[in-house]
């Protein structure tokens with residue numbers, strides 16, 4: 001941090017002066033590649049740099065202005081941006097221009113995402129490419145491939161311990177294939193999303209290996225300590241992410257006789273962003289990926305990237321400054337790239353990353369957790385209360401709404417929100433953990449406890465959507481009624497996700513009702529981390545069943561698919577505007593979209609009747625003669641009572 005905060009006038013002056021001083025150097029970079037079509041491009045680059053130099057400079061000065069060699073790093077950072085721009089392919093530069101003209105492209109009702117592991121879903125990148133017809137059948141426009149970079153064979157946290165951001169794991173394919181894949185996808189209206197695992201690298205990354213040889217320059221890429229003095233000062237306030245598998249946040253390395261900061265696993269070394277060389281090196285990796293045609297980068301573990309003694313080292317202001325600096329640099333070098341934040345923290349902190357100049361897109365763990373909460377309690381009041389407060393976002397930003405991801409579910413609601421309606425957060429988490437591990441009497445769920453921490457009593461849940469929704473239990477008991485409820489629960493949750501404001505994201509496998517896969521227990525590389533229970537391989541038979549409506553797979557797949565296409569034909573479902581309201585029944589969840597569509601969903605095994613009249617007059621701001629359920633085509637009188645079957649959901653569109 002700089003010693004004193006300079007005033008904004010001074011910062012603007014210095015930003016302009018620095019740009020003036022660095023322009024000849026940057027222009028020489030363009031001249032050195034002397035291609036005739038670069039001239040127009042060069043002008044575009046400098047126009048964008050002019051437009052963004054002030055935020056870039058202000059952010060970098062805040063982070064690194066007190067370092068004697070600040071200007072050297074500023075030059076290196078702008079050079080990295082120029083070099084990336086110069087080598088960016090013409091088709092991507094076209095995409096840059098169209099995205100600049102339409103910065104809210106991701107707000108469209110047409111957007112629907114899917115997420116999958118390359119190996120588990122399709123074997124390799126060739127298999128992913130061959131799956132394009134499947135993605136199109138489902139209506140996807142956005143595919144997130146889980147980390148596919150080079151990693152150690154063991155100890156890789158499912159790809160989140162990256163050894164090289166520039167190499168694809170050879171078992172999965174090559175960078176060339178990845179770049180080709182983005183082109184094929186784009187030609188078919190699909191954007192490729194990848195993780196940018198930027199909080200840490202694997203201890204097998206080239207930088208880490210150099211650090212292990214004793215190279216001080218590379219040791220400074222990480223956070224390393226000769227003794228326990230500083231770790232002992234930091235540690236009491238740090239959250240343990242994997243207390244079972246990797247207790248503590250520091251790992252002793254005999255080979256260099258140092259303690260290394262490892263927030264996650266011991267082989268994942270946290271990068272030192274107080275070192276501007278790290279900022280610059282990671283900018284190069286980021287822009288390299290942008291130049292492969294990746295359109296959205298999921299910024300992994302954003303809360304953890306800045307550390308400061310005396311704090312929890314999560315969600316610090318400098319973490320925001322770093323992302324804003326990257327965002328502004330991307331606006332100059334590769335504006336088609338969008339950031340999506342992965343912050344699975346307190347709702348206030350989740351929201352704090354979501355602005356157009358930071359992360360325009362973010363996971364919505366608040367809604368995800370609320371949906372599971374309401375399924376367990378059959379009571380939608382807490383969800384309605386929480387979402388009314390936490391759902392609204394700034395213009396030109398979007399939630400990614402989802403029900404399951406590759407990670408565990410942590411009950412990340414705000415205790416304050418709970419207290420406001422008389423719920424004790426601690427006790428409620430205990431209940432939810434008991435419920436979703438199937439230990440609460442009458443529970444339908446078969447989840448597994450993930451990382452119980454006896455010190456804090458904290459625990460999270462692993463398990464697929466289908467298993468958490470009761471399908472596994474129903475199958476084991478071979479109970480048709482339970483099976484029916486489970487199928488309806490899965491379909492209802494996804495139908496909410498398809499209609500609430502934001503981008504729906506399907507964890508692929510869920511569309512076929514995939515239940516837990518306990519096979520990980522016999523794989524020594526996976527056995528210790530039960531998140532693998534919900535990371536199953538694609539089962540060809542299940543996938544093949546999707547056209548057969550007499551199968552569970554067929555019923556879930558065809559219903560979700562149909563509803564995805566209804567969403568895509570319904571412009572009222574674009575962007576994030578969503579208003580939640582109480583429906584008069586504790587069991588029926590309600591929200592409107594643009595005051596034109598009213599969604600009602602029954603979170604109960606028993607039919608529920610709601611009186612439409614007061615809801616229509618309070619929530620739909622126009623005279624309504626009839627309401628059409630877009631999902632079935634059925635029509636309803638606006639002054640009638642509506643009976644929702646168990647787990648039924650309706651999308652009622654008003655007609656004047």
Ligand code: GLC
Pocket residue numbers: 157160161197264300301342406407
């Ligand atoms: C993220 C990933 C998670 C991983 C962790 C460390 O939160 O989603 O799977 O274990 O970061 O990279």
Ligand code: GLC
Pocket residue numbers: 241301342343344345407408410
């Ligand atoms: C915690 C972290 C999140 C990570 C997850 C992995 O919830 O906040 O970033 O993905 O743990 O289990």
